[in-house]
Amino acid sequence: MEMNFAGRVLDMSRCHVMGILNVTPDSFSDGGQFNSPGAALAQARQMVSDGAALIDVGGESTRPGAKEVSVAEELDRVCPVVEAIARELDTVVSVDTSAPEVMAEAAKLGAGLINDVRALQRAGAPEAAAAAEIPVCLMHIQGEPDSMQENPEYRNLRRDVSAFLTERIRVAEAAGIKPERILLDPGFGFGKRLEHNLDLLASLEQLQLLGHPLLVGMSRKSMLGHITGREVNERLPASLAAATIAAMKGASILRVHDVRETVDAVSVVTAMKEAGR
Numbered sequence: 001m002e003m004n005f006a007g008r009v010l011d012m013s014r015c016h017v018m019g020i021l022n023v024t025p026d027s028f029s030d031g032g033q034f035n036s037p038g039a040a041l042a043q044a045r046q047m048v049s050d051g052a053a054l055i056d057v058g059g060e061s062t063r064p065g066a067k068e069v070s071v072a073e074e075l076d077r078v079c080p081v082v083e084a085i086a087r088e089l090d091t092v093v094s095v096d097t098s099a100p101e102v103m104a105e106a107a108k109l110g111a112g113l114i115n116d117v118r119a120l121q122r123a124g125a126p127e128a129a130a131a132a133e134i135p136v137c138l139m140h141i142q143g144e145p146d147s148m149q150e151n152p153e154y155r156n157l158r159r160d161v162s163a164f165l166t167e168r169i170r171v172a173e174a175a176g177i178k179p180e181r182i183l184l185d186p187g188f189g190f191g192k193r194l195e196h197n198l199d200l201l202a203s204l205e206q207l208q209l210l211g212h213p214l215l216v217g218m219s220r221k222s223m224l225g226h227i228t229g230r231e232v233n234e235r236l237p238a239s240l241a242a243a244t245i246a247a248m249k250g251a252s253i254l255r256v257h258d259v260r261e262t263v264d265a266v267s268v269v270t271a272m273k274e275a276g277r
Helices: 037-049 071-088 100-108 125-132 157-175 194-202 204-210 222-228 236-248 259-276
Strands: 002-005 008-011 016-022 054-058 092-096 113-116 136-139 182-185 253-256
Touching: 016 037, 016 259, 037 054, 037 071, 054 071, 054 113, 071 092, 071 100, 092 100, 100 113, 100 125, 113 125, 125 157, 136 157, 157 182, 157 194, 157 204, 194 204, 194 222, 194 236, 222 236, 236 253, 236 259, 253 259
Parallel strands: 016 054, 016 253, 054 092, 092 113, 113 136, 136 182
Antiparallel strands: 002 008
């Protein structure tokens, strides 16, 4: 299956690496490192050189406990970076946002993907995403980032996540978003305890039954810290293990901080799958 990201086409039957580019002061791993457009563009250029097929630009931290930023501030952070990357680099520019105003403006500036951790739940978001006429990723989340980790509970995790995503697909399509423009993200770490995250990873293939490519992000997350006891910047081996498992289970896009290393891991998985065929 191929997906068209504003003119750049990716084969979604293969696994691609998305580089994380947070233009925020408070993201959990790289907050404050790439706040200026120049620093952000340089980082994006390095990630593309390392093999990233997509760059995900985020102007609002969604770490547990994070506070919302104003739309005006998010636009100021994101738009210059999206415009510069779209102009300078041969890559898909993704915008990590829940704000309909940011979706609309980023699409005008060359973004090829809307990556919404709230799955178009904000007022006007489904309509803005449909009008942008680019793919959108719908992520499962329980609650909001500022409170999602306080006490997440599920009756049946796998069924609850599938039901949520099915409903958000319905809303997206009702707004006019074509099915071939929808990706899904199980939302590792978003309103989930460690056992929930591990259950989701173990059963990742089941989400493919919903009929849309999967985008997965576990890079450096606290779930890996709980398993290994490592601090954020010491979680590369665990991140690679998680990414490799997700790639083997059919993820189409891996959202990561460490692009070069993940590209190598994905290359091994791809070679194994092709040899098996």
